[in-house]
Amino acid sequence: MYGWIWRTLPGGRGAKIAGSLVLVLAVSAVLLFYVFPWVEPLLPYNNLTVE
Amino acid sequence: MRTDYTGGAGPGTQSSDRPIWEAQDTSELDSVTTAPPAGDSIDSDGLRVTSAYISPPRSGRHKAAHKAPRRRDAARKPAPAPPTDAVDPDEPSAEGRHGAGRGSRSRGDLVRMGVRGIGQTLITFGLIVLLFVVYELFITDVLNGQAQQNLTEELEQKWADDPTLGPDLPNGGLSNIPLGDGIAFIRIPAFGVDYVRVVVEGTNAAELSEGPGHYVDTAMPGELGNFALAGHRVSQGAPFLDLDKLLPGDAIVIETADTYFTYRVLGDPETGDFGTDPSGVSGQVVVSPEEVDVINPIPGISDGSVVPTTAYLTLTTCTPKFSAAQRLIIHAELEGPGLPKADYPNGPPAMTEG
Numbered sequence: 001m002y003g004w005i006w007r008t009l010p011g012g013r014g015a016k017i018a019g020s021l022v023l024v025l026a027v028s029a030v031l032l033f034y035v036f037p038w039v040e041p042l043l044p045y046n047n048l049t050v051e
Numbered sequence: 052m053r054t055d056y057t058g059g060a061g062p063g064t065q066s067s068d069r070p071i072w073e074a075q076d077t078s079e080l081d082s083v084t085t086a087p088p089a090g091d092s093i094d095s096d097g098l099r100v101t102s103a104y105i106s107p108p109r110s111g112r113h114k115a116a117h118k119a120p121r122r123r124d125a126a127r128k129p130a131p132a133p134p135t136d137a138v139d140p141d142e143p144s145a146e147g148r149h150g151a152g153r154g155s156r157s158r159g160d161l162v163r164m165g166v167r168g169i170g171q172t173l174i175t176f177g178l179i180v181l182l183f184v185v186y187e188l189f190i191t192d193v194l195n196g197q198a199q200q201n202l203t204e205e206l207e208q209k210w211a212d213d214p215t216l217g218p219d220l221p222n223g224g225l226s227n228i229p230l231g232d233g234i235a236f237i238r239i240p241a242f243g244v245d246y247v248r249v250v251v252e253g254t255n256a257a258e259l260s261e262g263p264g265h266y267v268d269t270a271m272p273g274e275l276g277n278f279a280l281a282g283h284r285v286s287q288g289a290p291f292l293d294l295d296k297l298l299p300g301d302a303i304v305i306e307t308a309d310t311y312f313t314y315r316v317l318g319d320p321e322t323g324d325f326g327t328d329p330s331g332v333s334g335q336v337v338v339s340p341e342e343v344d345v346i347n348p349i350p351g352i353s354d355g356s357v358v359p360t361t362a363y364l365t366l367t368t369c370t371p372k373f374s375a376a377q378r379l380i381i382h383a384e385l386e387g388p389g390l391p392k393a394d395y396p397n398g399p400p401a402m403t404e405g
Contacts, residue, residue, distance in 0.1 A: 001171050028182060036186045041256040 187286045191260070195288030198261040202249040206233035210308045228252040234265060235272050236306040237280070237290075240402055241297055248290045250305075254281045263290045263366075266346050270362070272305040273312045273389045279346035279365040284372055284379070291368035294379055299325055299334050302401035303364055303383050311390040311399040314364040314383035328384070330361065336380045337370060345380045361385070 009019040228234055230253035238247045254264040263282035270276030282291035297303075299318025304311055318325035318334035325334035332350045344351055345367065348359040362385035370379035390399050397403075 001168070001175075031179065031182055032186050032190055036183055036190075040187075040191075 191286045192288050195260065195262070199249055199288065202233040202251065202261060203236075206236075206249055209233075230255065230267075231258050231261065233262075234307075237263060238304040238306065238402060239297070239301070240304070240404070241301045242293055244402060248282075248288075250280060259283060260287050262288070269346055269365075270348065270359075272307050273310065273362060273385065275362050276348035276359045277346055277350060277363040277365050278305070279367065281367045284368040284370065291366060291379075292372075294366060294368050294381055295335075295370065297335070297381055298323055299327075302386075302404070303366070304399055304401055305364070306392070307389075309392050311392060311395060312362075313386045313390070313399055313401045314362075315386045316381060316383045332363070332382050332384075334382055336382070338378050338380055340375070340378055342378070345378075345382075350380075350382050 005023070006016060006020070009016040011019070230251075232252050233249040234252050235250045236247050237250050240246075249262045250265055251258045251262045252265050252267060254266055258264040259281060260283075263280045266279040266281065269279040272278050282294075283289055284291055284294070297316050298320070299316050300320030301316045303314040303316070305314065306312075316325075316334045317328040317330075317332055319327040325336075328334070330349075336345065338345055344353045346365050347353060348363075349357060349361070350363055350365060364383040364385070366381040366383075368379050369375050370377050386401075
């Protein structure tokens with residue numbers, strides 16, 4: 001998978017590195033601000049009320 | 052074999068034939084895709100190469116022979132003219148070799164591809180889990196800080212608009228405050244004089260991510276009964292991180308629109324024993340999550356016909372840290388009447404005591 005991404009990214013080595021960084025940041029942002037907030041309440045670690 | 056080596060070792064040939072980028076590409080791919088079976092393929096390559104060609108392209112062909120991926124690439128995407136030219140002479144033999152080699156090495160390739168795929172997937176999962184830890188420990192605190200900031204401004208604005216506005220007393224029923232609205236400030240001097248959080252209405256995950264939440268069916272600040280709050284022990288700003296460090300007699304100050312209410316953790320400040328209150332309510336207990344009677348109007352008393360004569364404050368959070376196995380409960384009792392804010396512009400005395 002990573003090999004395929006590397007090969008698919010356009011440009012020379014510098015451009016590929018820049019492209020990889022952008023991809024990593026984009027994926028991280030999606031995870032941090034959309035996926036994790038959604039998944040967090042489904043996990044049992046943070047139940048703190050008595051119910 | 053030997054011809055191959057000499058050809059391959061011949062330094063100038065390849066670099067002069069091909070653009071540098073292609074050579075780099077292939078060497079990278081080579082190490083990934085065909086390194087392990089090198090011994091095998093070199094043998095067969097050697098035979099094949101010698102029989103097919105003897106002339107200069109040999110070295111290039113030998114190298115290319117190992118590069119199935121690059122060749123596929125070249126075939127898929129029309130490359131710029133010069134590279135294509137350079138590759139062309141190799142193509143027939145390359146295709147032939149590829150086709151011929153497929154049978155003998157497909158199983159190994161498949162296994163290798165599978166193992167690599169599993170490895171990459173596991174690494175990816177590991178990174179995601181690490182990122183989740185970062186999210187829990189840092190990002191939620193940042194988000195919570197922003198939420199608290201907004202709530203503080205909203206609440207202060209609301210109180211500035213209507214200084215007489217107090218939380219509605221639910222009188223045993225549900226309060227009519229919208230979930231998520233700020234209702235009061237909580238200050239705990241034992242956590243530092245700068246410790247202040249906005250208490251929000253409601254104890255769902257959405258409310259608790261913004262601040263300590265008020266159980267909607269419990270009393271309001273200063274009211275007889277039990278003003279009960281839940282808060283995160285870790286992450287989300289962790290408002291109740293140090294709840295276990297509260298000692299008997301420690302002050303918990305609730306600020307409403309016009310009043311300071313000072314609650315004291317139950318127990319004996321002299322001995323540090325939480326269980327000395329004559330009412331039988333202990334200042335600190337650890338219970339299982341199902342024991343909801345800790346937030347009853349009289350903590351621990353399930354008989355609804357008993358009318359509360361004391362104003363309690365109850366804080367609940369999870370314990371131990373990073374676990375949801377049990378609940379840490381702090382019970383406190385209102386000390387004296389509420390203090391009008393107008394009379395205490397510098398805050399209530401409890402904020403400045405030792």
